[in-house]
Amino acid sequence: MEEQILLMDNITVIYPNGFAANKNVRLACNRGSIHALLGENGAGKTTLMKVLFGSITPTEGQIYLKGKPIQFRDSLDAIQHGVGMVHQHFMLVDELTVAENLVLGMEPKKRGLFDFDAAVKITDEIAKKYNFEIDARAIVGDCSVAVKQKLEILKALLRGAEILILDEPTAVLTPQEISELFVELKKLRDMNHTIVFISHKLNEVKSLCDSFTILRNGQVVDVGRIDDFTEQELSNLMVGRQVSFEISKDAPKSEGRELLRVQNLHYTNYEGKQLLKDVSFSLTDGRILGVAGVEGNGQNELSEIITGLRRFSKGDITIDGSSIKNRTVRQIRRLGVGSISEDRMTYGCAPNMSVRDNIIADRYFTGKYSKGIRLDIKAIQKDTNALIKQFDVACPSPDSMAGMLSGGNIQKIIAAREFSSDSKIIIANQPTRGIDVGSSEFIHSQLIKMTREKGASVLLISADLNELIKLSDSIIVMYNGEITAYFEDASKVTDVELGEYMLGVKKMSTEEIGRALQQ
Amino acid sequence: MLEQFLTLDYLIAFLISVIRMSTPLIFCALGALIASHAGTINMALEGIMLMASLIAVVFSALTQSVIGGIAGALLGGLIISLLFVYLHLYKQSDLIITGLALNTFASGGTVYLLFLLTGDKGTSRLLQSLSVPNWHIPIIKDIPILGKILSGHNALTYIAFIAVFLTYILVFRSRLGLRIRAVGFNPNAAASVGISVKKIKLQAFLLSGLFASLGGAFMSMGYLSYFARDMMAGRGYIGIAATTLANGQSFGTLLASLGFGAANAASITLATLNLKADLVAMIPYLATVIGLVIVSARKLAKARKKGQVTD
Structure with a gap:
């Protein structure tokens, strides 16, 4: 008989405004298994996790850990009982080293002072135990997202976590990094750890998880073994209606008019770090150009430069023939540039102002x-x-x-x-990140409409490779501030192929990349 | 007129004055440094030093002991620090406003206390208070010239220099320091591993206040032998500026404090000339403004060169 390590029974949460975020939810996980918690954004996954960690007291219901009723005061209390959480937004101090972050709060001591060497030793030991590769002395801010995530997992394990909750851990990773993570997670499972995997990417859930619970509108709609369901079935359960994975779009109707031209663009930031190196590409009317890349490889800088939020160092950018050099944000907008910023709450909207x-x-x-x-x-x-x-x-x-x-x-x-x-060109940076499926579909259809009906161009920057491949006509890949690949026809690319260029494993020849720029 | 400044004796006297004038700034800047690593600003430093310098005088007069006076300074600084911490951390009052309010409170409060105790609203000269003794450093005092400059200072001056090392170890080498920096860089990360952000900030503020209190003690038990109203004259703010200039580095903070100390010393030396006294008294503050402008202008120029948005 499998041991039920965690049971959240009959959890109901009603917020003061009367909104029921969780209705009689039951979540049960067995020891040594990977359990998927599925649901759209807003389905109640976050609320359920807040209940588990004691930041919300449920209106009704009880949590059992190893069969005993329990109520955590906070995430710290949870950690002490062996429940660890890896947040979507990492809880790391970028300025400190990996080892310092790992032992923070339980620092080794020698003669009254902090013992850094011992911290390194602790890091190496636990990394070896769980077969994680990590450089203990590296500054966290210089590490890749994947390394930061490993560090977060190790942090929880070092503190004795038996149950690990991962909140959409793959959202920020490349396909290669995802498969590496899955190998590590499966190893953890084999070492009898329990993992709750929160996600809405069904192909990943299929390849990793053993069992699942699906939430929709705050209620459990189904539980079961992953092997008994197809992706399509899971997806229909999640959304509550038939969803099409396909995005239908006509062939681009381009007149060949060049609306955006970025030529030999260089950008060095204030600290002297070169973030864009000789970036060149062009975009004609009626087309969507996708930009793939692991976050932090220059995509945000590129989008902020085109929209006028940053000034570039060398090179030139023209919008429908006019250079944006020394133009203000408003002047650039008047040239016909629209922008969906990646940072919705800072650049996208003024949260305290009316709709x-x-x-x-x-x-x-x-x-x-x-x-x-x-x-x-x-x-x-x-x-x-x-x-x-x-x-x-x-x-x-x-x-x-x-x-x-x-x-x-x-x-x-x-x-x-x-x-x-009446924008001629839309810079769409992560336009559907963290929003529900319905709104995503809507944004997608609008982007297609802008290009197919109004003849505008779209520069689509996205970490969601599915979205990128399906929406884009062509794709460029950015790695380390450079364009490392150009795919003329986005429909002939796979995510794995993109991943190789995103990680810098492969790079196209200068000539191949040069095709991104019309002569 | 100018040649009298170029003699060796004058130079020695000037350097002695630099070290002397730097002492309260070093203490205060170290206080500001600790708070800055916790990701905050101890805006109440001016008031903390002022209260410390008054209570130092009162306690040394009451106990007739130098140690008693120093203990009084720490207590005086602690009173304002605790008020600050209570209002800012526990009642969530605004950092800047609370700091300024407490500085104003200390300014008026010390005069009130002084009047209650001595009937005088200007200075504490009526109290039989003690001064911290000067230390003559063996061997060094016998070195020509250097001995004159480096030896024979107030004991608190030497303690200030030692305190630079102490804060370095505290902030960069101790467990508490690691936690303070973690809280300063990313409070959420610190909280996620069970570090109480509030408690760490509280400790940082109190340590900050204690260091600054020693600067207050120096003012009334070393620099002068009595308390005078508003005797900090903005040193609390200059200390914050020194740490800002040094970007939170311990030894850089020492250098910046010495720089501002030199500006102070220059204003005193030049006052002996027939220059306008008000104009000369402005030098330390002008130096602070210029220092901050230079640092930020250099950052800006760098940013311009690199093509980053500057507006």
């Missing part, structure tokens, strides 16, 4: 909306109400604060603004 104000943020000063020193409120109301409807923004009122809405709805506000301003 309406956010929609007109790029046009309130135009003659259409401002008369002398005053704003034409009537015109603003009329147009924003229409956009809210057209872009399906679910908000209590146009005057609601944008920050109160869900990620998907905030992204729709941004889309309503950026897609309605």
